[in-house]
Amino acid sequence: MSANLRSQVMAFQRRNQKNIEIPPISLQSQNSDRETSLAKIICERNEADFLTFLLTAICTQQSVILLNPQWQQSEQNFLQQKLGITRFSSTEIALDLPRNKHSFYCLIPTGGTSGKVKFAIHTLETLSASVAGFRQFFSLDRVNCFCVLPLCHVSGLMQVMRSLLSGGEFFPGDYGSLKQGTLPEKDFSDFCISLVPTQLQVLLEVCPEWLTQFRLVLIGGAPPWRSLLEQARKYQLRIALTYGMTETASQVVALSSEDFLNGKTCAGQVLPHAQVELSESRQISIQSESLFLGYYPEMNIQKN
Numbered sequence: 001m002s003a004n005l006r007s008q009v010m011a012f013q014r015r016n017q018k019n020i021e022i023p024p025i026s027l028q029s030q031n032s033d034r035e036t037s038l039a040k041i042i043c044e045r046n047e048a049d050f051l052t053f054l055l056t057a058i059c060t061q062q063s064v065i066l067l068n069p070q071w072q073q074s075e076q077n078f079l080q081q082k083l084g085i086t087r088f089s090s091t092e093i094a095l096d097l098p099r100n101k102h103s104f105y106c107l108i109p110t111g112g113t114s115g116k117v118k119f120a121i122h123t124l125e126t127l128s129a130s131v132a133g134f135r136q137f138f139s140l141d142r143v144n145c146f147c148v149l150p151l152c153h154v155s156g157l158m159q160v161m162r163s164l165l166s167g168g169e170f171f172p173g174d175y176g177s178l179k180q181g182t183l184p185e186k187d188f189s190d191f192c193i194s195l196v197p198t199q200l201q202v203l204l205e206v207c208p209e210w211l212t213q214f215r216l217v218l219i220g221g222a223p224p225w226r227s228l229l230e231q232a233r234k235y236q237l238r239i240a241l242t243y244g245m246t247e248t249a250s251q252v253v254a255l256s257s258e259d260f261l262n263g264k265t266c267a268g269q270v271l272p273h274a275q276v277e278l279s280e281s282r283q284i285s286i287q288s289e290s291l292f293l294g295y296y297p298e299m300n301i302q303k304n
Contacts, residue, residue, distance in 0.1 A: 005124070009055050012164045019171045020048050025056050039095035039105070042152070043067035043088050047172040050151045051160065053090055058124070063095050063105035065119065066152045075117055082117075083297065096297065097121070107296050108154050110246035120154075120246045120292040129289035130158060130249035131165045133273030137254060138216060138240070143168040144191040146214070148175040148199065155194060155221065158250040162192075175199065181206050189213045196221035201228055208235045216240050216257055220250075229265060236261065243267060249290040252276060 013022050040057050042064050044050040057064045067088060068075070079085045085093060097105050106127065107119035135143060143166040145159040163170040171191065173184070179202055193214045195203070200219060203211055211217060212235055220242040232239050239260045244251035253276060255268030270276045274288035 006059055008164060008167070009059050011167065012170070013055065015167075016163075016170050019169065020051065022048055022051050022055065025052070025059055037063060037095055037097075037099055038092040039063040039065050039107070041065050041067060041085065041087075041089075041091050041093055043069050043090055044152075045069045047151060049090070054151075054160065055164075058104060061103040063097065063107070065093065065095070065107040066109055066157070068109060068150065068152045071117075078117055106157075108157065108246050108249075109152065110154075118298075119296040121294055121296050122249055122292050126290045126292060127158070127161050127249050128165060129273045130251075131162050133271040133290065134158075134162060134251070135166060136273075137269070137271045138256070140166070140192075142166050144171075144188075144215075145169070146171045146173050146188055146191045146193045148173040148178065149194055149196075154246040154250055159192075159194060178203060179206060183207060183210050187213070190215055192216040192218060194218040194220065197224040197228055198222075200224070200232065204228075204231055204235070208237075211235065211237055214238065218242050218251075220244065226265070229260075233261065233263075241265070241268060247292045248274065248286060248288050249292070252286060252288055252290070 009025060013025060016022065040053055040062050042050055042053045044053065054064060069088070071088070076088055083093065095105065102123040102125070104124050106122045108122060109117050110120055111118045135141070143162040145163050145168065147156055147159045147170065149156040149159070151157055151160060160170060162168065169191070171186070191214055195217065197219060200217070215238065217237050218240050224241065229239070238257035240257045241255040241260065242251035243253040252271050252274035253267050253269065254271060255264060255266060259268065273290055274286060277285045279285065
């Protein structure tokens with residue numbers, strides 16, 4: 001764990017105390033020589049509790065497994081059979097990944113809607129590469145995020161990482177309140193907000209003027225329909241269409257807000273940290289510095 005990253009975590013906590021009260025972070029490190037380490041399971045509805053566990057894990061080099069607290073019995077049964085997880089709360093479990101390869105692993109769930117949950121194995125290196133590519137593509141030195149997406153999902157987690165690693169501000173929003181027209185009294189003109197198309201549709205009906213203040217309105221998770229994009233252009237929203245997945249730690253392709261406002265609706269450009277190729281059989285191949293290492297526990301990362 002570099003002193004620089006630890007100082008970034010401490011600064012993130014101080015910087016965002018007005019937005020979310022995060023308790024003091026522990027700095028006691030795990031024994032990095034152990035082949036099998038205890039990973040922290042994070043299964044929290046409360047954003048402050050989630051951030052406390054995540055930031056502590058980063059500081060102490062303890063790997064994390066993210067669980068969705070809204071998972072139903074089918075997902076819970078699957079995880080119990082697959083990983084032996086019996087307590088769906090923030091506890092610890094043995095993680096069979098080599099500590100001599102990476103000091104910190106972040107296992108991000110994907111595929112939960114099918115009941116067949118998989119965990120994409122990421123590291124600080126892959127997550128940091130995604131942040132660096134995002135900042136370079138959108139020309140953002142400091143990334144401030146207004147987050148209404150779940151932190152246990154890659155879409156919410158990466159907003160935390162962008163703010164953390166860039167010295168930005170992180171504001172946890174309440175989408176339920178936004179839908180009711182209850183808006184926070186704060187200037188978000190230098191913030192990014194990430195939405196799925198259905199959320200954009202609702203907020204365009206409830207508070208379109210409020211959305212116009214954001215520096216970037218990132219849209220992903222599903223294809224937006226043409227009428228929705230036309231309505232967003234009507235209000236001159238700085239929409240950035242993004243394409244990515246859990247396995248690439250969020251977007252690897254994006255359409256800039258400038259191109260969107262100029263009438264373009266294509267996929268956009270490949271971000272600097274990735275390479276995307278389309279074969280003659282129309283199969284997409286992605287190479288990226290943010291690419292995951294594999295799925296846990298199916299993939300056995302070599303210990304030597």
